Amino acid sequence: SAVISQKPSRDICQRGTSLTIQCQVDSQVTMMFWYRQQPGQSLTLIATANQGSEATYESGFVIDKFPISRPNLTFSTLTVSNMSPEDSSIYLCSVGRGPSGANVLTFGAGSRLTVL
Amino acid sequence: SQQGEEDPQALSIQEGENATMNCSYKTSINNLQWYRQNSGRGLVHLILIRSNEREKHSGRLRVTLDTSKKSSSLLITASRAADTASYFCATDTGKAAGNKLTFGGGTRVLVKP
Numbered sequence: 001s002a003v004i005s006q007k008p009s010r011d012i013c014q015r016g017t018s019l020t021i022q023c024q025v026d027s028q029v030t031m032m033f034w035y036r037q038q039p040g041q042s043l044t045l046i047a048t049a050n051q052g053s054e055a056t057y058e059s060g061f062v063i064d065k066f067p068i069s070r071p072n073l074t075f076s077t078l079t080v081s082n083m084s085p086e087d088s089s090i091y092l093c094s095v096g097r098g099p100s101g102a103n104v105l106t107f108g109a110g111s112r113l114t115v116l
Numbered sequence: 117s118q119q120g121e122e123d124p125q126a127l128s129i130q131e132g133e134n135a136t137m138n139c140s141y142k143t144s145i146n147n148l149q150w151y152r153q154n155s156g157r158g159l160v161h162l163i164l165i166r167s168n169e170r171e172k173h174s175g176r177l178r179v180t181l182d183t184s185k186k187s188s189s190l191l192i193t194a195s196r197a198a199d200t201a202s203y204f205c206a207t208d209t210g211k212a213a214g215n216k217l218t219f220g221g222g223t224r225v226l227v228k229p
Contacts, residue, residue, distance in 0.1 A: 004158075033216070042204060043159070043219040090156055103208055104149065105217060107158035 002027050002095050006108030013115050018081045021111045023093035028073035033105065034066070037090040046091075049076045083115045120148075120205045120220025128226045135192040137223040139205030140185075146210035148181055148188050149217065153202045162190075162203075195227045 003026040013019050023032065031050055035043040046066055047055040055068040069077045080087055090110045096103040120141045129135050139148070147166045151159040165172045165181045165188065172179045178191040192199055202224045206217040 006158075037156075042221045045216060045218075048216065092158055094159075103217060104161050104164060105151075105159070105206075106161070109158045110156065112156065 001097055001106045002029065004093060004095065004106060004108035006093055006111055008111055009109060010112040011114070013083050013113060015084055015115060017083055018079055019083065019113060020077050020079045021091050021093070023076045023078070023108055025074045025095055029095040030073070031096055032070065032076045033094045033096070034068065034076075034078045035092045035094065037092060037110070039088065043092065046078070080113065083113075085115045088113060088115045120207055120218065122203075122205060122220040122223050124223060125221065126224045126226070128228065129195055131195060131197055131227055131229050133195055135195050135199070135225050135227070137190050137203055137225070139188045139190070139220050141188075141205075141207045141220075142186065143207075143209060145183075145207045147208045148179075149206045149208065150177075150179060150188075150190050151204045151206060151219075153204065153222075155201075159204065192225075195225075197227050197229045199225060200227045201225060 005024045007022050033048055034046040036046050037043050045058045046061045047057045049055045049068050049070040051070050051073050065081055067079045090112045092107050092110045094105040094107045120139045122139050145167055147164050149164045150162045153159045163174045163179050165179050176193045181188045202222045204222045205220040
């Protein structure tokens, strides 16, 4: 399975600032998925990042708040813009794999953001 | 809204005991998967069961799926301290939904030595 490097692993940010999270995969993948996990909660899909096209955002998430770049088949970034304490979460990137179209996900280690 | 709801939310057992957690979902699925997360880190895929399967085993893991009840269970036998983690079910509703996974609320398992 793919190996994903995600950074930063954690950061403490000030209200109103923006932070970019990087996700590097050791193989070429078509789709990358960005998830948010709020404290003590489950994972919520933010968007799907396809190389060469605009990211597809889930309900409740908008590009102005979470701009995504996907410059090639091994790399993606997620920016959390104009942060507020409610953005304190673990952000996870993932890629899909699996037989017969089954979308088994491999995750990065996550980026734990704390917004003060 | 979440597709999968898990119970219990938390489970505490002694090493050597079995741990069982359940997942219920709302819509038809292509497959259902279970993941483990240690201490707020990335999730690790454990096992996948397809909609036409009823039971699957992998090592000390046993997963069942009842599509008529829209539910699944994960059994961890002979638990170890290293099994302490949060466990999430995730449903795949197929290509029409972009093969996106929707995760349940998770079960936090504590295995006491």
